[in-house]
Amino acid sequence: MKTLTPKAFASSGFRIVPLPTNVAEEARQAAQSGAADHVVIEVDSANGYPCRHCLRWAQPGERVILFPYAAIPAGHPYSETGPIFVHAERCDRYDATREYPEDFRNGRALRAYDARYNMVDAEVVNEGEPEQVIAKLFQNPKTEFLDARSVTRGCFTFRICRA
Ligand SMILES: [Zn+2]
Structure with a gap:
């Protein structure tokens, strides 16, 4: 991995896709109405x-909602629903979509999926250089998108599409 500098690839190669605002809003409404699978948590650690x-990262003193989200929709071998926070x-949806989010430069695994939601590859982001891992995974023409997940707990964090 030497040809593409992180900045050069960041400006041309990928697009960050945060959780849609309507999904966050629906989670807030579900929590307010007391849905059993939507829990409000007082944040007690900075990361x-x-x-x-x-x-x-939500900060101590803030509150988050914990709820299940189908990052890979039902009906596929790799279908997956798991817990996420909003x-x-x-809050404002992340809008620097051509830049990898600074808060998650470490501690993420990137899973590569094809257009039919089959997982085709995966890499752990090390050394704070996610752009190089993204570039490498997108070199496979089968890769349609990447999902960034917690390397420890496995939870879905955000999606990365080709620019
Ligand atoms: Zn937020």
Whole structure:
């Protein structure tokens, strides 16, 4: 991996896809109405509760909603629903979509999927250079998108598409 500098690839190669705003809003409404699978949590650590909508760590004193999200929809061999957090209060959707989110430069695994949601590859982001891992995974023409997940707990964090 030497040809493409992170900055050059960041400006041309990929697009960050945070959780859609309507999904975050629906989770907030479900939590308010007392849905059993939507739990409001008081944040007690500075890097344990990543908000999938603004793509920042929720901070102590803030509240988040924990709920299940189908990152890979039902009906496929790799279908997967798992727990994610969003801020309980309204937050701004991450909009620097051509830049890898700074809060998650470490501690993520990137899973590559093809257009039919089959997992075709996966790599752990090490040394804080996710752009190089993204470039490498997108060199496979079968790769349609990447999902960034927690390397420890496996939870979906955000999607990365080709630019
Ligand atoms: Zn947020």
